[in-house]
Amino acid sequence: MISINLNGREQLFDVEDDMPLLWLIREEAGLRGTKFGCGIAQCGACTVHIDNQAVRSCMYPAVAAHGKQVNTVETLGSKEAPHALQAAWIKHQVPQCGYCQSGMMMAAAALLKSTPNPSSDDIDTAMTNICRCGTYSRVKAAILDVAKEMSL
Ligand code: FES
Ligand code: FES
Known part of the structure; x- marks a missing residue:
């Protein structure tokens, strides 16, 4: 137990x-x-x-x-009160089939907790999740968006 x-x-x-x-x-x-x-x-x-x-x-x-x-x-959040990452995911239309996306967002949330203002290289290093639909550039744009919002 x-x-x-x-x-x-x-x-x-x-x-x-x-x-x-x-x-x-x-x-x-x-x-x-x-x-x-x-x-x-x-x-x-x-x-x-x-x-x-x-x-x-x-x-x-x-x-x-x-x-x-x-x-x-x-x-992370709910339909009524989405997490900033979920809102950015919607804004950038990140998910395609969607299968990998919960893992992507959890990896991104951990990254932003440890590195609130990540560079493009930081994102490449931290985000090693695989997406068969190839959403990598949208994932990066969404993370950078959230980081920018957090620094305002
Ligand atoms: S299912 Fe765990 S890393 Fe792929
Ligand atoms: S959105 Fe389809 S595998 Fe990532």
């Missing part, structure tokens, strides 16, 4: 030793915004925040999250 603060709520989960955190999030907690892509920590579709750091949850053992704070894309 492990205890995780998931999206602001302490919860207990009975998990197998080899269960990835992504499985706990999707199958045990029923939060489907975090996606399964490659399963080998390459694509970033499964990105969540653990203690405010972007982590690829497909390769992160659920048991290692015991006692930690895990936030998923469901905490």
Whole structure:
């Protein structure tokens, strides 16, 4: 049995030793915004925040999250009150098929937390998520937009 603060709520989960955190999030907690892509920590579709750091949850053992704070894309914002990144994503029409985008936004949110005014190079270094629809330039434009707003 492990205890995780998931999206602001302490919860207990009975998990197998080899269960990835992504499985706990999707199958045990029923939060489907975090996606399964490659399963080998390459694509970033499964990105969540653990203690405010972007982590690829497909390769992160659920048991290692015991006692930690895990936030998923469901905490970013809502339809009524979107996060600045979600608003910028809409403004720049970033999502195409949309599959990779929750991971993209979670990676971007972690970047802006650690580097509120990122350069183009900072974004290239931090945003290693893969998008089969090729939304990279729109992702960068949206992040730069939010960074500009934050610095005003
Ligand atoms: S599904 Fe986790 S990095 Fe691709
Ligand atoms: S929007 Fe389709 S994979 Fe990124």
